[in-house]
Amino acid sequence: MSDITSDVTAGPSEEVVRHRSWFAALWRSGNGRTGIVIVAVTLFAGLLGIAGITPYAPDAQNPGAVLKGISLSHLMGTDQFGRDVFSGALQGLGVSLEIAFLSVLIAGVIGSVGGIVAGFLGKWTSAVIMRLTDMMFAIPTVLFALAVVTALGYGIVDSSIAIGVGWVPIYVRVVRSPVLALRESDFVRAGRVLGFSRMRLLWRHILPNVAGVIAVQTSLALAWAILAEAGLSFLGLGPPPPTLSLGDMVNNASSTAAVAWWTLVGPSLVIIIAVIGFNFLGDGLRDVSDPRTRTR
Amino acid sequence: MNVVTAIVRRILSILVTLLGVSVIIFVILRLLPGNAVSASMGVSEGLLSKAQVAALDQYYGIGRPVLEQYFSWLHALLNGNLGVSLSQQKSVSYLVGLDLPVTLELAFFSMVLGILIGVGFGMWSALHPGRWQDNIGQVVAVVGLAIPAFVLGQSLVVYMSTKFHYFPSSLTFVGFFSNPWLNFQQIIFPSIVLSLGIGAAILRTTRGAVLEVSGLNFARTALGKGVSRRAFVWRHLFLNSLTAVVTMSGIQLGYLLGGTVIIERIFVLPGMGNLLITAIKNQDYPLVQSATLVFAAGFVVVNMFVDLAYSLIDPRTRKRSA
Numbered sequence A: 001m002s003d004i005t006s007d008v009t010a011g012p013s014e015e016v017v018r019h020r021s022w023f024a025a026l027w028r029s030g031n032g033r034t035g036i037v038i039v040a041v042t043l044f045a046g047l048l049g050i051a052g053i054t055p056y057a058p059d060a061q062n063p064g065a066v067l068k069g070i071s072l073s074h075l076m077g078t079d080q081f082g083r084d085v086f087s088g089a090l091q092g093l094g095v096s097l098e099i100a101f102l103s104v105l106i107a108g109v110i111g112s113v114g115g116i117v118a119g120f121l122g123k124w125t126s127a128v129i130m131r132l133t134d135m136m137f138a139i140p141t142v143l144f145a146l147a148v149v150t151a152l153g154y155g156i157v158d159s160s161i162a163i164g165v166g167w168v169p170i171y172v173r174v175v176r177s178p179v180l181a182l183r184e185s186d187f188v189r190a191g192r193v194l195g196f197s198r199m200r201l202l203w204r205h206i207l208p209n210v211a212g213v214i215a216v217q218t219s220l221a222l223a224w225a226i227l228a229e230a231g232l233s234f235l236g237l238g239p240p241p242p243t244l245s246l247g248d249m250v251n252n253a254s255s256t257a258a259v260a261w262w263t264l265v266g267p268s269l270v271i272i273i274a275v276i277g278f279n280f281l282g283d284g285l286r287d288v289s290d291p292r293t294r295t296r
Numbered sequence B: 001m002n003v004v005t006a007i008v009r010r011i012l013s014i015l016v017t018l019l020g021v022s023v024i025i026f027v028i029l030r031l032l033p034g035n036a037v038s039a040s041m042g043v044s045e046g047l048l049s050k051a052q053v054a055a056l057d058q059y060y061g062i063g064r065p066v067l068e069q070y071f072s073w074l075h076a077l078l079n080g081n082l083g084v085s086l087s088q089q090k091s092v093s094y095l096v097g098l099d100l101p102v103t104l105e106l107a108f109f110s111m112v113l114g115i116l117i118g119v120g121f122g123m124w125s126a127l128h129p130g131r132w133q134d135n136i137g138q139v140v141a142v143v144g145l146a147i148p149a150f151v152l153g154q155s156l157v158v159y160m161s162t163k164f165h166y167f168p169s170s171l172t173f174v175g176f177f178s179n180p181w182l183n184f185q186q187i188i189f190p191s192i193v194l195s196l197g198i199g200a201a202i203l204r205t206t207r208g209a210v211l212e213v214s215g216l217n218f219a220r221t222a223l224g225k226g227v228s229r230r231a232f233v234w235r236h237l238f239l240n241s242l243t244a245v246v247t248m249s250g251i252q253l254g255y256l257l258g259g260t261v262i263i264e265r266i267f268v269l270p271g272m273g274n275l276l277i278t279a280i281k282n283q284d285y286p287l288v289q290s291a292t293l294v295f296a297a298g299f300v301v302v303n304m305f306v307d308l309a310y311s312l313i314d315p316r317t318r319k320r321s322a
Helices: A002-009 A012-028 A030-051 A085-122 A124-139 A141-152 A156-183 A186-193 A198-234 A246-253 A262-289 B002-031 B037-047 B050-060 B066-077 B092-127 B132-146 B150-165 B180-214 B217-225 B229-266 B272-281 B285-313 B315-321
Strands: none
Touching: A012 A030, A012 A262, A012 B092, A030 A262, A030 B037, A085 A156, A085 A246, A085 A262, A124 A156, A124 B002, A124 B180, A141 A156, A141 A198, A141 B002, A141 B229, A141 B272, A141 B285, A156 A198, A156 B229, A186 A198, A186 B092, A198 A246, A198 A262, A198 B150, A198 B229, A246 B150, A262 B132, A262 B150, B002 B285, B066 B285, B092 B132, B092 B180, B092 B229, B092 B272, B092 B285, B132 B180, B150 B180, B150 B229, B180 B229, B217 B229, B229 B272, B229 B285, B272 B285
């Protein structure tokens, strides 16, 4: 509760302190710390992949080192063309993260704005948005992505839109309910009486108080987006070659995994670790932003 | 009287939702830039007879204003006409009729297994909070949630076929009624793969709900009254956690429908998911459009049953709606 009231008076200096303690609280929660560490490693590895800083060129074929097992020079072994699986996985992770972040950006911005507007503005706007949300909910997210991919195509941006749009209704629902409560809270009423403009109320008073909810949702959405992207490219509906994402690698491994398990396990592990990391981070953020749901 | 109005209202709201779904699908597949039905028809027109092309033009209202196109589709849908697949030159209703039972069977088995895993381990965890039973439950939950179904499916297929030379899915799929035992072998493995993710989510919900309920006053009262342990666990704890479990199961169903798409592909099951992916790869718009609608309709109808289940489970919601 004190958190909500402090928002009205928080000056710039207090802001800094609050942010630091917020991170500290996240670090102190077990889930949060695990999440931060895994996500940091994942992001770093993904950035290496995007920047092209990999032990070998991901597409460099080496006939002399075909289907080699795990060793110090090939951390995840090599595939049937002698390509280094670890280098490929780094690059694939980069592609997956690019699409995941872009899609969550799309979903987060549209969905949060939709949720805040639906919660704060009048009956009519709210009814229209919520009806639309219900209808989008009727289409399972993966199917939504498949339909959009059919129409748009298989590029990085196309995949991001496909994955992101399906997550919009989830943001709308999650953000709307706290906004409904905040709208009737004393400090927002006080703001209204003081003659604050709608924009100011939304931007300075409502948004900071739903930031926690949005942060939790964003972390979970990222985990889901990584999975969804891997699924799409596994089905051959992701970005076309030469862009190789993690899903492609898992799919390609079907022909080699029987003799070289590392071709399947390597990229799979990277997906799993990334997903676990964002899930832990989401749980940690939830612990911090809402003490009531703190995991036992 | 009230029950009738409630049911009528629910059916109306479902119809409105489905109408909206059809608009959304139409907008995605027809109005987004990049492709158009007419363009994709141009490519495969050689395969079709003049009469078929004319029928498709009529069905999709090609060349007419957008609104008219939509209403022509809607009109046909309401008459039970799902259109004609461009790539397979068969009616979509025929293809869906062939493939829907496979997906339904897969979804059914996965859901049942998922609920068994979820409720079983969830109760076990919740009744021993902080003990080793709880830890096992937590491990199952983390593993189930973290390992994507397609990774698990892919691994299972590779492992079974190379180590045991056992891959029932390599045989042509048979229906349950023509060869139940082979059908069971073909369905059970993909079901297990799909059920783990569902089970993990239901496990977490069950555990949380049961723990919450067991802290409430009435639970302590019941224990104090000397209710037998079995009755306490199932009548007092489980029944009162059931709404949460049912809600989570309903949510998981959406993921399940998405999951079947990928799993059917891996296990070569000729279900709706495989139909849809093949259609997407062939740019077969009519088939994608109608198949997605069938998926969504199924999802909406099941959600209606989930809603109805609430009033059966929880008398409080019954009073409120009456």
